[in-house]
Amino acid sequence: MNKITKYIYSAAGPILSIIISLIFGAVLIALIGKNPIDIYTKMFSDTIGNSYGFGQVMFKSTTLIFTGLAAAFAFKAGLFNIGAEGQLTIGAFASAWVGITFVNFPWQIIIPLSLLAAFIGGAFWAGIAGYLKARFGSHEVINTIMLNFIAMALVSYIVNNIYLVPATIHTPEISPESVLLRFDILTGMFKGSPFNLSFPIAIGACILMYLIINKSVLGYRIRTYGFNPFAAEYAKMKSGRIILWSMAVSGGLAGLGGLNFVNGYKHYFELGLSENAGYIGIAVALIARNNPFAIIPVSIFFGILEYGGLTVNTLVPKEIVTIMQGIIILLIIAVTKIFEKKFKVKTV
Amino acid sequence: MQEILTAAFVLQTFRISIPYLLPSLGAVYSEKGGVVNIALEGMLLSGAFAAIIGIYYTGSVLTGIVCSLLAGIIVSILHGLITITFKANQIVSGIALNIFAFGITKFFCKLIFGSSSNSPRVIGLESWGLPFNPFLLICVLILIITVFAINRTKFGLRLKAVGQNPEAADSLGISVSKMRYMGVIISGALAGLGGAWLALDQHSFTDGMSAGRGYIALAAMIIGKWKPTGAALACLLFGLAESFTLQFQSSGVPTQFIQMLPYLLTIIVLAGFIGKATPPAADGIPYEKKD
Structure with a gap:
């Protein structure tokens, strides 16, 4: 197995975990009657979108x-x-x-x-x-x-x-x-x-x-x-x-x-x-x-x-982020293990 | 001396010890089976929150307790899924679940009660005094059952086998996963119950109200050398020390030093200064079947 494939496998786990946790967060946001896309947009424009944020x-x-x-x-x-x-x-x-x-x-x-x-x-x-x-x-x-x-x-x-x-x-x-x-x-x-x-x-x-x-x-x-x-x-x-x-x-x-x-x-x-x-x-x-x-x-x-x-705390309790952090960690360790088993790769 | 031995003091000691004792006994089940359970903290917290939700919506303490058991069990199944089924790192899973539990309880607290830091007051346990405090009796019962179950039953023997030598247990036809799941789930239920006690005692939920008790419970189990009676005694010792400082706040012993006590003792015991403390041989190691 060459190095590049190894890197791809190594990066895939974390990226997948982040995506799933964003989806989970979106479900929670939708559950309380807010539009996840609006919330995420605000989250990103208020953080990386302006110099104070x-x-x-x-x-x-x-x-x-x-x-x-x-x-x-x-x-x-x-x-x-x-x-x-x-x-x-x-x-x-x-x-x-x-x-x-x-x-x-x-x-x-x-x-x-x-x-x-x-x-x-x-x-x-x-x-x-x-x-x-x-x-x-x-x-x-x-x-x-x-x-x-x-x-x-x-x-x-x-x-x-x-x-x-x-x-x-x-x-x-x-x-x-x-x-x-x-x-x-x-x-x-x-x-x-x-x-x-x-x-x-x-x-x-x-x-x-x-x-x-x-x-x-x-x-x-x-x-x-x-x-x-x-x-x-x-x-x-x-x-x-x-x-x-x-x-x-x-x-x-x-x-x-x-x-x-x-x-x-x-x-x-x-x-x-x-x-x-x-x-x-x-x-x-x-x-x-x-x-x-x-x-x-x-x-x-x-x-x-x-x-x-x-x-976004005024619209959605800010703890949504804490929940997502927890989920990301759980997913990462699980997904890494699953990958190792399924594709028989030792990730770097 | 007479001041100390009042019923109020004894009651207070038990009051403080119970939320250590229940998760600590839970930890014995989990770790005897080979799964390190740092998620006790999150299980306690979820249990406390679920108890308040149950009581808030139904007005019944019993429903609250059932909810707390369920909450503890749900978190423990997650821990089992990650560490037993997917064989991922038990410590990281525990930390993640604690973060998750801290977030999700605050999140729903905000949604349901409009404040992420506390719930309104609900009915809880009125003080029933000694010796008829039902919670106390239940704790004693659980302790006796645990001692018996771990030492004298087939279940206990199998649990210890998968924690000590999973290969050997597996080759004898014992399902390592099943036994470990049972250990973890029992620990979740007991930690959840501990959370119920916290909530009932305080009549409300406040964010992060487990306040490190899950870790103290873990420490007590280590000081008790992975044995139920040892763990129980350690919990009682911590309860006694805290109760003592509350009683004699002007005694000059800073509360911070009493707070340190369980943690310092754990380090000392782990270093082997007070006899040898050996965890089950396969504690903390996911079991991977060899083909």
Whole structure:
């Protein structure tokens, strides 16, 4: 089987799933007496049809690129990181802490410092699960879920007891120097939308993931381990280290996602800011087949869905989008399996 | 000490433990059969919503409970379809179903009640006190049945066989799919019932009201080492800890640390610090028949 056929089969599953979920959404819309075509048209014209809407879409996509990369990076090592939600929270808080604490630093120093804090925060949090897997063999799926809840509780405690602005659920503002500027200020485009400089950082992260996975020794080990852990052991690779590093980098990528909200949008840390982005990231990675560059358009698609839901909320409950997201994920994993069986193809 | 042992405190502990206990026992069935059930959260939530819908339209608590069972079962059949029939990844399916359940309950809440965040107040369970609280009695009964069913019946033996070694079970003529479906469906029914309790206790539906309880139930099952009594004890422990913080809010123990407790304990148990916690050997792995 040649490569092109393989790619066609790989793309067919996700596209089919998206189409079916759009049809399902249309049925729901029709059920409540609205015209699906009108709703979808509005959804798309209000998102990609004007520059404010497009800015909103890009803002939402930026976080999803990071969480999508996080899931994909772990998948490459055959690991399952469903803790992006918690890692993003810890990363966001770490970055906010830097911005609140080092008020006198110029942007040349505090921006890299914020990036580093967000990355290390997320990496540390995922690293706990990686360590536990490497050292005790405990399953990373359960541990990352548990760490999600621990992260929420921990951050809630710190915010409520140390950094709270009274009558809110957020911290004080970060220093102006640590702000990642919005594109509307920089270019005058996307007026009023929170689309900001986190996006180029996200693109940078995609390139970084590509380089690590495909061009570095660590990446070679990760791929080998992900493909066959026993072969990796046989080749004298230290599986414990591979697990720890894969989880840490994965968590770090999720942690960087916190920048988009904290440094790019609200300029403070707020409880509950992740808004399921960690879980949607898994869907993004699955559809993009863990390809760091495919993650960009897939994230934008999910961004359109998320913001599109808001634009039609007065006509159709915006949760229709959440339902469709769930269905897309279910269909993708089922359709992939059916394809593999029916056509005897191993998709890439 | 006397303050603690009041009937109100005991009742409150049970009140908090029940929505952990039911899905947790459900998880035992599902995982003994080899299917990881992260969708418990979504099943709880759907059960709670269905209960309110049932009561809202018929005015009968019993109808509400039946609806909640059905809702839990429907979600569980979806989980079974994706993971047992199509053999897709159980964890991803669970996450997707949770997202789906969160969306669909809010969607219909908005349609039916005009608000996506809560329903109006409906009749629920008036406090019947101890020891005649029917829900509590049902829970105890379910626990006893579960212990018996898992350990002493042909059904339990077969369920464990398909979770432990599906090839061997298959070669003995046990239908792996059928047993796994049964495990998953029972877990759906029990989680749905747990949702009914939440709804009846609160007399209304609020969005995302399961609030992570499905995950706590899963954690309790792990802490209980995949055994029904162990799971039940863990649920009771969590209920007790929460009840304690509610009672002594000024005691200085921050609620956030009590909230962390189940999750921290799970990590510690999984790491093997408190005895060995071994899941069924084929837990989480779809069974592909070899030709």
